[in-house]
Amino acid sequence: MANSPTGDSVLTRLDRVLSTFSAADSLLSAAEIARRTGLPPATAHRLCRDMAELGWLEALPAGYMVGTRLWEMTNRSAPTMKLAVRARPYLSDVHTVMGQHVQLGVIEGHEVLFVDRLSAREAPRIHGGVAGRLPLHVSATGLVLLAHASPEFRTFYRTHHQKDSPGPIISEERLEQVRQQGYCAQTGVIEREVTGVAVPIRQRGRNVVAALGVVTDDDDVARRPAPWVQMLQIAARGIQREISGKS
Template sequence: MANSPSGETLTERIVRVLETFDTDRTVQTPAEIGRRARLPSSTAHRMVTDLVECGLLERDEDQRVRLGMRLWELALRGSRALRLRQAALPFMERVQARIREHTQLAVVENGETLFVERLSHPKGGANIARVAGRLPLHASSSGLVLLANGPEDLRERVLAGPLEAVSPETVTDPARLRRHLARIRREGVVVAPGSVEGVSTGVAVPVRERPGQVVAALSVVLPRDAPYGPAIEELRAAAAGITAALGAQRP
């Protein structure tokens, strides 16, 4: 793709435009998109028009813009997340039915925890994680499992900091976090009270596609004072089921 006067490629600018949308900001004007994407107004309007014509963005009757259905369609074609979700959902449903709390599936994406599925119980406690939402790897039970079982170079980059405190109880001391990650690898589970919200405890286990290859984290979010033994048992059984289902999907 040709470079702009700033040296950016067209692809980089398109990504900046799409990244202005999130779960709390689903509709914007072209001017708002341009400001948040740090693009000149004329460039933003032209790019928005082109992306609408391609179906990657859509306009409503008030000329506001949202992500287009074609973007969703393309994202699902052959998506690793789709394959993982299809394998995991029956087992997540069983966990939620038995534990009756938020049940989540997360992967590593660009050095962060990306939540690809969440089942929410009507009486579930506090939980800020959302589908397509992100958290720092060190700040949630899912992220801690992924970080502990991920590549060493990823761990070292995260441990080098800065380690953001999402809550007062998020572990931000590198030496303490390193010990915590080693314990998670040994035990195959993490119980993280208050790491995201003080009233909740995250419990997570790794999901493997084959021995030694962790592809996701499966977690539940419990009230702070709830016993977590039953959740660990259910999560481990579900993770084993997902691993078997992923194996059955392979040609």
């Protein structure tokens, strides 16, 4: 139901408010939220106040932050969070051995959404974090997901999305190579001299539902990815058993 001068529904306005927050901007005043959303100041103030009362936002003297209600409901019911919880022990095993960034990604829209990541102190500084997104074709994790998507999705993505994003143009031959070899390894697409390696995670041995990757500046990985791929594949099979054997 739309009850605003612009015709936006209540849900649309709530989504616009929540979308203004990010890791860099975790605390915003109602006036700043109004400016970023384009909502009238009075409407933004009222929405923020009501959302704070329900726990969607947290009211602080300096402004508002995302509240615990959203975190609570996401962890309780979201399939991606259930996947992250079941995958975490396997990410921990890989992280203990490799001592680098280890991450779990899923397709969200036309991007890779990183639902979990473990990082080491000596690991290189990289873009994004948990709940961060990247175009599918610029990270090894995303490229694995793109390679195993439907032909229709791949064609649409390559036609409409990768041209406007950073990174190389990905051919269908490159995606076929990723599918055939069972992993993706690429260096220097986002950060120079940083290599990403990723493998698919399947549900019940069929559909690829996620990808498990490692990101490192270890030169040896770019030259010899096989040992890293093997370790990731062992962990991926463990995750597959978890998500296929339990509801």
